[in-house]
Amino acid sequence: MTHRGSRVLHVGSLARVEGEGALHLGLEGRSVTEARLAIYEPPRFFEAFLRGRAHTEPPDITSRICGICPVAYQLSACRAIEDACGVTVTGQPAALRRLLYCGEWIESQSLHVHLLHAPDFLGADGAVDLARTHRADVERGLRLKQAGNAILEVLGGRAIHPVNVRLGGFHRLPTTAELRPLAERLRRARDDAAQTVRWVAAFDFPDAGCDHDLLALAEPGTYAIECGTPTVMPAPGTAGLAADSDRALPTHSFPLHAFGDHVVEHQVPHSTALHSRLDGRRHLTGPLARYAVSGRLLSPIARQAAHEAGLGDPAQGAVCRNPYRSIVVRAVEVLYAVDEALRIIDAYEPAPSPCTEVPPRAGTGHGATEAPRGLLYHRYTLDPSGTITDAVLVPPTAQNQGAIEEDLRRQVQTRLGHDEPTDAELTALCERAIRNHDPCISCSTHFLDLTVQRARH
Amino acid sequence: MPTDARRRPRLAVWKFASCDGCQLTLLDCEDELLALADHLDIAHFLEASSATAPGPYDLSLVEGSVTTAQDVERIHHIRAVSRRLVTIGACATAGGVQALRNYADVAEYQAVVYARPDYVATLATSTPISTHVPVDFELRGCPIDRRQLLEVITAHLAGRTPNVPAHSVCFECKQRGTVCVTVAHGTPCLGPVTHAGCGAVCPTYGRGCYGCFGPSDSTNLPALVPLLHRDGMDTLDVVRVLRTFNAAAPEFDAAARKELER
Numbered sequence: 001m002t003h004r005g006s007r008v009l010h011v012g013s014l015a016r017v018e019g020e021g022a023l024h025l026g027l028e029g030r031s032v033t034e035a036r037l038a039i040y041e042p043p044r045f046f047e048a049f050l051r052g053r054a055h056t057e058p059p060d061i062t063s064r065i066c067g068i069c070p071v072a073y074q075l076s077a078c079r080a081i082e083d084a085c086g087v088t089v090t091g092q093p094a095a096l097r098r099l100l101y102c103g104e105w106i107e108s109q110s111l112h113v114h115l116l117h118a119p120d121f122l123g124a125d126g127a128v129d130l131a132r133t134h135r136a137d138v139e140r141g142l143r144l145k146q147a148g149n150a151i152l153e154v155l156g157g158r159a160i161h162p163v164n165v166r167l168g169g170f171h172r173l174p175t176t177a178e179l180r181p182l183a184e185r186l187r188r189a190r191d192d193a194a195q196t197v198r199w200v201a202a203f204d205f206p207d208a209g210c211d212h213d214l215l216a217l218a219e220p221g222t223y224a225i226e227c228g229t230p231t232v233m234p235a236p237g238t239a240g241l242a243a244d245s246d247r248a249l250p251t252h253s254f255p256l257h258a259f260g261d262h263v264v265e266h267q268v269p270h271s272t273a274l275h276s277r278l279d280g281r282r283h284l285t286g287p288l289a290r291y292a293v294s295g296r297l298l299s300p301i302a303r304q305a306a307h308e309a310g311l312g313d314p315a316q317g318a319v320c321r322n323p324y325r326s327i328v329v330r331a332v333e334v335l336y337a338v339d340e341a342l343r344i345i346d347a348y349e350p351a352p353s354p355c356t357e358v359p360p361r362a363g364t365g366h367g368a369t370e371a372p373r374g375l376l377y378h379r380y381t382l383d384p385s386g387t388i389t390d391a392v393l394v395p396p397t398a399q400n401q402g403a404i405e406e407d408l409r410r411q412v413q414t415r416l417g418h419d420e421p422t423d424a425e426l427t428a429l430c431e432r433a434i435r436n437h438d439p440c441i442s443c444s445t446h447f448l449d450l451t452v453q454r455a456r457h
Numbered sequence: 458m459p460t461d462a463r464r465r466p467r468l469a470v471w472k473f474a475s476c477d478g479c480q481l482t483l484l485d486c487e488d489e490l491l492a493l494a495d496h497l498d499i500a501h502f503l504e505a506s507s508a509t510a511p512g513p514y515d516l517s518l519v520e521g522s523v524t525t526a527q528d529v530e531r532i533h534h535i536r537a538v539s540r541r542l543v544t545i546g547a548c549a550t551a552g553g554v555q556a557l558r559n560y561a562d563v564a565e566y567q568a569v570v571y572a573r574p575d576y577v578a579t580l581a582t583s584t585p586i587s588t589h590v591p592v593d594f595e596l597r598g599c600p601i602d603r604r605q606l607l608e609v610i611t612a613h614l615a616g617r618t619p620n621v622p623a624h625s626v627c628f629e630c631k632q633r634g635t636v637c638v639t640v641a642h643g644t645p646c647l648g649p650v651t652h653a654g655c656g657a658v659c660p661t662y663g664r665g666c667y668g669c670f671g672p673s674d675s676t677n678l679p680a681l682v683p684l685l686h687r688d689g690m691d692t693l694d695v696v697r698v699l700r701t702f703n704a705a706a707p708e709f710d711a712a713a714r715k716e717l718e719r
Contacts, residue, residue, distance in 0.1 A: 042473075042474040042524040042525050042528065042579060043524075043567070043570065043579055044474055044524075044554070044555040044583075045555065045557075045558055045563075045566040045567075045569070045570055046554075047569055047570050048558075048561070048565070048566035048567075048569040048570055049554075049557040049558065049561065049566070051569070053697060054693075054694070054697060057697065057701075060667065060701070061554060061701065064476050064478075064553075064554045064599065064702065065476060066476050066477065066478075067475075067476040067477045067478015067479065067481050067600060068476075068477055068478070068481060070476075070478070111484065115484065115505065116505075119507075125506045125507050125508035126502075126505050126506025126507060126508065127484075127490075127505060127506070128490075128491070128494040128499060128505070128506065129506065129508065131491055131494070135491075138491070139491070142487040142488075142490065142491075143487070145484075145485075145487055146487040146488070149485060149487070157658040157659070157661065157662045158600075158655070158658055159485055159603075160478040160481060160482060160485070160600040161478060161599065161600050161669070163658050163659050163662055163664065163667075164662045164664075166664070171662045171663045171664040172662045172663040172664075354663075431507070
């Protein structure tokens with residue numbers, strides 16, 4: 001349809017992402033005037049109805065924000081409330097939390113790599129379509145995903161919204177005999193995961209970079225997953241480097257309790273998700289950020305796989321800023337998570353008690369973990385009886401929205417410099433640019449229509 | 458394998474206000490997914506494929522609850538293009554955890570979450586699909602159980618009624634050989650009034666059932682609530698556990714209201 005000299009086109013819904021949203025692209029001649037990712041997911045008001053609930057309830061309640069990453073919600077909630085109550089979980093229950101999280105990483109990242117993202121590189125509509133030409137690869141992806149789910153089922157009771165997590169640890173600890181068959185399966189999964197890294201490394205990657213600050217948790221001596229300190233690697237542009245530079249820059253960190261001072265959410269008219277900025281700047285969380293901040297701490301097998309996959313040596317300060325290559329980083333993280341799960345199982349000895357008691361007290365607590373798609377922060381304020389008086393949840397996709405919009409703008413602009421893409425070609429390009437970040441729109445708050453607005457001269 | 462003589466039934470998966478977990482359950486059928494795709498034409502499943510085909514559809518699986526005026530229109534359209542419509546999960550069947558707004562002032566909720574509530578369009582209530590259109594079958598759970606989902610789909614393919622028992626979680630504890638957490642440990646448990654289907658997963662992990670499959674076909678909450686009190690829950694605890702993932706299910710809603718009048 002045409003009105004007032006501009007053209008608006010409804011091109012379709014964005015597929016292979018969690019939840020629904022819309023994309024608005026403004027073009028004037030060969031330049032992009034506006035790129036807006038609009039999220040219309042109907043608001044569900046978790047932060048509002050958490051007020052008045054018991055301090056023991058957020059792990060179960062907030063897991064319902066996202067069926068794709070329920071463990072991330074459960075464990076960010078646990079850490080925040082335990083922080084408010086002055087309790088630290090250590091020993092085997094802490095190790096098992098990391099094992100549970102490895103299960104979610106394997107499941108969710110394998111889903112995205114094989115079923116949602118790979119079809120973009122191989123010209124397929126989805127996994128079923130892809131299976132016609134790449135059946136063995138899709139089957140391997142399903143096996144890997146199932147191995148992740150097996151961890152969640154043994155340790156959590158079920159794959160989606162596991163029931164075994166509670167404040168202070170678990171309701172019940174697994175026996176060594178229960179974990180043994182899991183280890184057998186994970187040893188096979190490790191070969192599958194290594195094969196997937198080689199598979200995706202051979203894809204064709206468009207040249208692209210991202211000039212965003214990278215934000216991930218960091219934890220001494222380990223690739224941070226279930227805890228850590230927020231750590232920032234500034235955007236390459238701040239050091240005069242190109243957006244696609246693979247050089248690391250010095251990082252700085254800030255205490256988790258200061259998260260709200262640094263990552264500030266604001267509302268924009270086109271979205272039911274709240275956007276956030278890091279110290280006033282655009283930032284990106286997720287695999288590229290984690291790899292930049294903690295890549296040197298990957299296990300030797302994962303680091304070598306990354307090196308062979310063309311990501312450079314993270315121990316020598318190599319980072320990856322090409323969002324298309326995030327599929328390789330995710331595949332490396334799956335390999336790492338399988339390896340790490342095996343390490344935890346091998347070291348497992350049942351603890352005397354499945355959990356530490358977490359008696360309520362008045363206060364505010366902060367918790368952050370690395371959900372598969374990025375840093376997830378929770379903050380709760382409790383009254384003396386443990387009743388929640390305030391809850392703040394900052395999901396990764398809300399943080400990434402600004403970076404995704406900038407990627408859209410940059411990639412469409414680059415394309416317009418080469419030729420005159422049709423609206424269908426632009427739609428395909430934009431959908432890929434969005435899927436690079438595995439956005440979880442349910443988390444951030446529903447239909448994705450692409451509108452392209454072209455100003456007429 | 459399907460033959461050309463028999464057209465493959467067309468499946469569609471739809472999302473309303475939800476967490477995506479119930480439709481993810483279909484992708485969690487790792488052993489059956491590709492075989493299912495041989496028997497079914499997955500015509501509309503946005504979470505899994507960018508190829509979408511217009512209706513009519515033989516079987517529509519609907520996830521999520523209705524919370525916007527636009528979604529009211531959308532569910533009527535989906536019903537019109539679907540031969541059978543099956544709701545999957547607590548949101549689609551009972552309004553979900555977001556039905557907690559039904560007990561509050563939505564304007565106040567908006568003000569808590571959004572600095573500019575006027576940017577956000579939403580209804581005052583979260584309602585199940587059956588409030589708006591006739592539903593052929595309701596699959597319970599938060600989330601649904603994978604085996605039950607496969608049963609619903611295969612029953613549809615075979616043209617029979619799904620074998621999904623509506624009795625309580627207590628039956629599943631007995632089947633599984635799980636010792637009763639209430640009898641043995643005095644742990645408060647909603648199992649006696651909760652719809653089966655999860656396999657009694659919570660009691661098996663040593664905790665009381667929290668009712669995520671909603672009410673069973675024969676609930677006796679007036680008898681259960683005193684047992685919850687005996688085992689240490691106060692009025693607020695009882696109201697909270699009933700008002701969680703199936704808050705708007707009539708049996709749980711009535712019991713919570715009665716408890717508040719005590």
